[in-house]
Amino acid sequence: MMSDEHTVIQAVLAEVEKAVVGKTDILEKIMMAILAGGHILIDDVPGVGKTTISIAFAKALGVSHKRMQFTPDVLPSDITGFSMYDKNTNTFRYIAGTGMTNILLADEINRTSPRTQSALLEVMEEGNITVDGITRPVPKPFTVIATQNPAGSIGTQALPESQVDRFLIRLSIGYPGVAEEIQILKEIHDHALHTIKSIVNAEIIIQLQEATKRVYVDDSIYEYIAELAAATRRSPLILFGISPRGSVAAIKMIQARAMLDGRSFARPDDVTAILKPVLQHRLIITSQARFKHRSVDDIFAEIVQSIPLPKIVE
Structure with missing residues (x-):
């Protein structure tokens, strides 16, 4: 059984590598964090492929995913959702936020306000979203892949230490080598993200996570x-x-x-x-x-x- 699970995991990584060149070690660690049921913080300079990696994993894992660009005007309700009055039924109905997904790409998390950062990290910790006193579980599996630019960049709000501690791993991608960059330049029109196939689904990922615990x-x-x-x-x-x-x-x-x-x-x-x-x-x-x-x-x-x-x- 373990060999079958190993084959599936390697197939997922092979799909992700279609869009990401020369970063096998980083991709393996992200896959490990997903198997462990944790969240990932990718801390690096702009333009090294942080967003591409996140989208590639979402596609290969075959689960729902949403991306949010964390700007200063993003509100906590954009993540948690909110209640809206429906005049036809004379009731309030819940409008889901971006947190209601399997994989949430929180792009440039340190450009938004501390209040919004806290709202996201609360969802990460509890696996639930509470709006107007009603608690709703987020879909399982649930993984946040957050990216941030280096501290000190224009417009950034550094994550407090207590919040950074909630990420299972923190990674830095780094610049590609010369040979890797040449390959990237040659493939810029190949639209590799569109070629990635879904290898697993939410149910299989949960099974892999349970097997990891054993x-x-x-x-x-x-x-x-x-x-x-x-x-x-x-x-x-x-x-x-x-x-x-x-x-x-x-x-x-x-x-x-x-x-x-x-x-x-x-x-x-x-x-x-x-x-x-x-x-x-x-x-x-x-x-x-x-x-x-x-x-x-x-x-x-x-x-x-x-x-x-x-x-x-x-």
Whole structure:
């Protein structure tokens, strides 16, 4: 059964790669986050394919998707929906917002107001939308793929740390290499997004997510993640370490990587592969560390190196 699931997952990735050149590692991590039932934050400069990746995944997964460009005038009701009076029935009826979908592409999330950001993140956390006292569940599966431009760009509103913590992973796509960019230039008129086929549907995705939860994780891996989280909380260079939410996210992504690789059990290499995208964005370093020109990258790398990886006999 695991081999069948592995084949399906790889087929989805193959479809997405029709529209995205040379970013296999990024695509795999996004697929892992979807398998883990989490949300994705893609943080990078404009024009590197953040939106294309999001649309490509929605098409390959065969689920409903909506895109919202987060500008300063976007309101919370644009996400949650609102009640409108219907004079024909003399009642109020619910008009769904963009949050009522399977995959929501929240484009440039840090260009909208903090109030609207909070409305979206509440839907992400609870999986429900409440309007006028009536709570409605969002469709399952539900994934937010949010993109943001670097902090400091004109018109941006930085996400608070507590909100960034709600994203399962944070990724940076980066510029393509020369060979990859040449391929992109040659294919600019191919309309690759239109060639992507739907490989699965909502029901199959839910089944894959449930199978991911059943991936076996050895006690030594649980201990490693707990020790790593504790080390970040003890560090004099870190103001806020990894929260229990971050530790849970790490385990989910470890299971998802094993699933992506066609295994029913997790290995130490699953741990090393997910640490940075899952945990690093949850750390807040002290002003003293910044004064000493220490980066989150360096501090986190030192903590990771100080804790021996679990050894599992297969």
